[in-house]
Amino acid sequence: xxxxxxxxxxxxxxxxxxxxxxxxxxxxxxxxxxxxxxxxxxxxxxxxxxxxxxxxxxxxxxxxxxxxxxxxxxxxxxxxxxxxxxxxxxxxxxxxxxxxxxxxxxxxxxxxxxxxxxxxxxxxxxxxxxxxxxxxxxxxxxxxxxxxxxxxxxxxxxxxxxxxxxxxxxxxxxxxxxxxxxxxxxxxxxxxxxxxxxxxxxxxxxx
Numbered sequence: 001x002x003x004x005x006x007x008x009x010x011x012x013x014x015x016x017x018x019x020x021x022x023x024x025x026x027x028x029x030x031x032x033x034x035x036x037x038x039x040x041x042x043x044x045x046x047x048x049x050x051x052x053x054x055x056x057x058x059x060x061x062x063x064x065x066x067x068x069x070x071x072x073x074x075x076x077x078x079x080x081x082x083x084x085x086x087x088x089x090x091x092x093x094x095x096x097x098x099x100x101x102x103x104x105x106x107x108x109x110x111x112x113x114x115x116x117x118x119x120x121x122x123x124x125x126x127x128x129x130x131x132x133x134x135x136x137x138x139x140x141x142x143x144x145x146x147x148x149x150x151x152x153x154x155x156x157x158x159x160x161x162x163x164x165x166x167x168x169x170x171x172x173x174x175x176x177x178x179x180x181x182x183x184x185x186x187x188x189x190x191x192x193x194x195x196x197x198x199x200x201x202x203x204x205x206x207x
Contacts, residue, residue, distance in 0.1 A: 004047055005092075011040035017107045017122055024118035041128050047096065048136040053088035055141045089124075092142070094148050100133040102157035108158055120163060126162040134159070134170035138177040145178050 011017075014036050104126065111119055137145065137152070145152070159171050 001092075001162075002048075004043060008040060008043035011036045013044060015040050015126070017126065020122040020125060022141060024121055032046060037125060037129075041132065044100075044129055044132050048132065050087050050088075050091075051093040051096070052136060052139055052141075055086055055093060055144060065160055088142070090141075090144055094144065097133055097137055097140075098148075098151055099153070100130065101152060101159070102131045102145065104162075105155040106160035110161055111163070123163060127162075127167050130162075130164075131160070131166050131170045134167070134174055138170075138174050140178070142181065144180065148180065149182070 107123065107126075111123070134156075156171060156174065159167055161169055162171070
């Protein structure tokens with residue numbers, strides 16, 4: 001994992017928004033710098049997959065241990081070990097997703113109304129990685145997502161207006177799969193039959 005993360009961090013630093021923006025001046029449109037971008041995307045896929053499986057399977061393992069006739073000491077020791085592994089995986093997962101979202105949202109905010117094609121090309125080149133991370137968050141353990149929602153939410157909302165439609169689509173999926181479940185359930189109100197009823201409903205809604 002550490003080796004994979006080191007390779008991924010190197011590719012990400014080389015492919016950072018700032019570096020790509022500078023290199024756009026020297027690279028023809030028909031020859032984008034794809035090699036390390038592909039490496040970063042492949043590393044992102046593997047890294048997320050490992051962390052997602054680690055944080056999603058531990059809970060089921062705990063449940064299986066409680067169902068089996070395992071000695072209390074062995075069960076307690078295994079649960080502690082699994083809990084420590086889950087915490088480390090959660091920390092790495094949240095840190096990685098948060099970093100990708102922050103960089104993407106910061107770059108999106110800095111674009112403003114600019115028509116600079118180099119900037120739009122940079123976002124286009126980075127979008128597969130953004131999409132992979134956002135789609136990965138759709139499958140994130142819901143308890144972990146809810147726990148760190150305060151950290152994620154400002155970055156997610158900035159990406160709603162992203163120029164890249166595939167990024168918007170991924171954000172829409174994230175809203176549907178993770179955020180919708182956190183909203184209060186819809187309350188159906190029967191249409192008021194009189195002025196007094198309408199007034200009482202209005203007062204209730206205002207309160």
